[in-house]
Amino acid sequence: MLCVRLIRGQKCSGLCIGCGKILRASIATKGKLMSESSGEPTGTFLSADKLRIGIFVNLDLPWFKHSFALNSFKIRTEDQLRELRALKLAQYRYDPDRSDPLVVAQVLAATVVAPLANTPALQESEVQLPNETDPAMQAKRERMVALVKRREQVANVERAFTKATPVMKNLSRNLIAKPKETLEDMVALVGQMTDAFLDNPEATLHLMGDKAGGEEVYYHSLNVTILAMMLAKDMGMDVAAARDLGIGAMVHDVGLMDIPDRVLRKSPEEYNNAERHLRQQHVEYGTNIGVKLGLKPGALAVVAQHHELADGSGYPRALTAEKMTVAARLVSLVNYYDNLCNPVDIKRAMTPHQALSFMFAQRRSKFDVKALQLMIRSLGVYPPGSVVQLTNDVLGMVTSINPKKPLRPWVMIYDPSVPKEEAIMIDLEKETELNITKSISPALLPPKVAAYLNPRKRVTYFFDGESSDTSGNSKGSK
Numbered sequence: 504m505l506c507v508r509l510i511r512g513q514k515c516s517g518l519c520i521g522c523g524k525i526l527r528a529s530i531a532t533k534g535k536l537m538s539e540s541s542g543e544p545t546g547t548f549l550s551a552d553k554l555r556i557g558i559f560v561n562l563d564l565p566w567f568k569h570s571f572a573l574n575s576f577k578i579r580t581e582d583q584l585r586e587l588r589a590l591k592l593a594q595y596r597y598d599p600d601r602s603d604p605l606v607v608a609q610v611l612a613a614t615v616v617a618p619l620a621n622t623p624a625l626q627e628s629e630v631q632l633p634n635e636t637d638p639a640m641q642a643k644r645e646r647m648v649a650l651v652k653r654r655e656q657v658a659n660v661e662r663a664f665t666k667a668t669p670v671m672k673n674l675s676r677n678l679i680a681k682p683k684e685t686l687e688d689m690v691a692l693v694g695q696m697t698d699a700f701l702d703n704p705e706a707t708l709h710l711m712g713d714k715a716g717g718e719e720v721y722y723h724s725l726n727v728t729i730l731a732m733m734l735a736k737d738m739g740m741d742v743a744a745a746r747d748l749g750i751g752a753m754v755h756d757v758g759l760m761d762i763p764d765r766v767l768r769k770s771p772e773e774y775n776n777a778e779r780h781l782r783q784q785h786v787e788y789g790t791n792i793g794v795k796l797g798l799k800p801g802a803l804a805v806v807a808q809h810h811e812l813a814d815g816s817g818y819p820r821a822l823t824a825e826k827m828t829v830a831a832r833l834v835s836l837v838n839y840y841d842n843l844c845n846p847v848d849i850k851r852a853m854t855p856h857q858a859l860s861f862m863f864a865q866r867r868s869k870f871d872v873k874a875l876q877l878m879i880r881s882l883g884v885y886p887p888g889s890v891v892q893l894t895n896d897v898l899g900m901v902t903s904i905n906p907k908k909p910l911r912p913w914v915m916i917y918d919p920s921v922p923k924e925e926a927i928m929i930d931l932e933k934e935t936e937l938n939i940t941k942s943i944s945p946a947l948l949p950p951k952v953a954a955y956l957n958p959r960k961r962v963t964y965f966f967d968g969e970s971s972d973t974s975g976n977s978k979g980s981k
Contacts, residue, residue: 557603693749751805758789855886883909
């Protein structure tokens, strides 16, 4: 007798009469639970003839010794079944919880076989590998080459990020004491961004890892500058206006240096009226500093208007969209977004996906409509930093976007059989059979998955001034 819950496609507790006997007995007699003390893989196993579409398999082989994009996946096609059986493994580890429940129940209930415990597992040298001329293996080799190039590309971006962060640190340390030198550094960095975003349409964003900066990085000003420059490109802004926008974005919060630390360290949600008014004064303080520094009018307007909102609900002057500069509207938008992702009280942080969804669904009237649409299109529905689940039930984290196809980003995959230092990264533009099904809050991740993916408390971006074409060849900025 089969469990009613399983027949309906629901997960069973294993306590009911119908499937409790089938599942518990079948796992004991038809699968093999290998001892953790033996050092061998643990789990539940099936022989090749028991594999079915709907079974989630875990291949206990090095990633390069099979033709599949991932080591763990749900079987979805007959071709995958054929390729799995062609490996001629003595047994295939699978995950009942991530497999289709009804398929598992049908497979285990179909036949009674001897336990696999008496069947020795094949050594790696005995595994029947696909022929090297097989198209699937050729595609796998191309994936491996692309992955190596990708790691090199990410390393280059992280090195550039490491060089850029001292500029942001110098803003608060040296802008007043050494304004000339600091402004020159800022202009150079903004120039680099302008060249990347305006001259090279393939420039994209990467999520920065902890090793690239850590908590001391002045990530907010850098994030706002980079995101605003990205939008400036999409808005068709000319080079001179984009440079002014970049300078204004870098110093938009410079007035905070005149606000007491006791206020800055407090979450805005906990301010009393006096504290809220005092913090809002940073806009006026920053504008005055900008005048003394000799900022151009375009940059000054960004500093003065970065907390104004299109519907007139912002501060300090309650300007509406038509009274704000285009650059200020862009910076106001990305400043709001980054504050949602990186608030003072990190427990209130939204994921990038949540922040974009919230802004579009509940705060749309507060922003330049065109700019908001461009930001969603540019960042994708799942911006860098989003933890996602794929159609094969595998978990991963979006590490960078695809400027041409925002719904097909690069994703770092959680696979416990691969060291996290060597984590598999896949390009969803190439892996056409995979799609993102949903975003997942990092707080809901199991500890092992969270430790592997390491979704950062702080979301920090940097840009890639170069791109790779479909063959993996690098194309420099113009």
